[in-house]
Amino acid sequence: MNKNQYVDFSNTKVAFSQKSNRELKRTIWLFRMMSHSWLIDILAPLSTRLIRWKVPLVKMIVKSTIFRQFVGGETLKESLEQIDGLARKGVLTILDYGAEGKSTTKELDLAHRQFMDAITFAASHESVVAVCVKISALSANELLMKLQDGSTLTTDEKTWYNLVRNRLDTLCASCYEHQVKIFIDAEESWIQDTIDALEAEMMVRNFQSV
Numbered sequence: 066m067n068k069n070q071y072v073d074f075s076n077t078k079v080a081f082s083q084k085s086n087r088e089l090k091r092t093i094w095l096f097r098m099m100s101h102s103w104l105i106d107i108l109a110p111l112s113t114r115l116i117r118w119k120v121p122l123v124k125m126i127v128k129s130t131i132f133r134q135f136v137g138g139e140t141l142k143e144s145l146e147q148i149d150g151l152a153r154k155g156v157l158t159i160l161d162y163g164a165e166g167k168s169t170t171k172e173l174d175l176a177h178r179q180f181m182d183a184i185t186f187a188a189s190h191e192s193v194v195a196v197c198v199k200i201s202a203l204s205a206n207e208l209l210m211k212l213q214d215g216s217t218l219t220t221d222e223k224t225w226y227n228l229v230r231n232r233l234d235t236l237c238a239s240c241y242e243h244q245v246k247i248f249i250d251a252e253e254s255w256i257q258d259t260i261d262a263l264e265a266e267m268m269v270r271n272f273q274s275v
Contacts (some may be wrong), residue, residue, distance in 0.1 A: 083154055095134055136163065141186045152192035159248065160187055161197040168205040170228075176202040177232045181239060188243035195246035198236060200260045204229040209256040230263065237267045 074080045081089060099105060115123040138144035141160075148158045160183045164176045180198055187193040201209065208225055211218065218226065240247040249264045251257065 083150060092134060095130060141182065145190075148190065148192060156192075158190075158193045159195045159197055160193055161250075162199075162202070164202040165199045165252070167202055168207070173203055173205070173228075173232070177236070180236050184236065184239045184243055184245050184247075187245045193245075195248050196236075196240065197248040197250055198233070199250045199252065200229070200233065200263060201252055201256065203232045206256060209259045212259045212262075213256055230266070233263060233267055234270065237270075 084092075112123060112127055116127065137147040137158075144160075151158055162176065162179045162183055164172075164179065167173050167176055180196065180202075183196045187196055205225070208222060208229070211222065212226065237247060239245075249260065252260055
């Protein structure tokens with residue numbers, strides 16, 4: 066890539082040309098608020114509960130602040146406007162489906178389908194170069210923790226673990242088929258060794274299948 070294609074963030078006129086003054090001021094205000102750890106410790110769990118309880122206006126406030134700053138959209142179609150806007154500025158996109166800490170089979174299978182849809186979407190959009198996957202969206206944390214502790218798995222837990230491996234394997238195979246890069250997100254230290262082991266297994270399996 067020609068060095069002239071890189072964004073020079075010291076040249077704020079160019080680096081942030083796609084943002085209005087109002088948007089930049091809102092971003093500055095948001096990051097100032099986020100710099101107060103005590104405030105985040107209070108608001109993060111509180112807002113999660115309030116959204117779950119469907120308290121009026123809370124979801125709207127979150128969507129107009131944190132969501133608007135860090136999330137491209139609630140769906141792939143909704144994210145396309147942000148993706149195309151970045152592409153016009155020469156910025157490529159990595160899709161990251163924001164799900165983790167799931168535990169039921171229904172939740173885990175749903176996350177797997179969302180990741181598969183993201184891979185297909187990436188394959189049809191040149192500026193989307195990779196999909197980021199959280200293994201904690203494909204497996205219950207309790208199972209990952211038990212594997213890291215070296216505890217003996219029950220028969221049911223062995224079945225669940227094989228489902229996790231199969232979910233991840235189909236994602237890696239789909240990425241290879243569609244020529245889309247896959248990134249495995251780093252997570253909590255108490256499950257990271259298990260995640261690393263799964264990553265290594267997938268790299269070997271998919272390398273051998275080439």
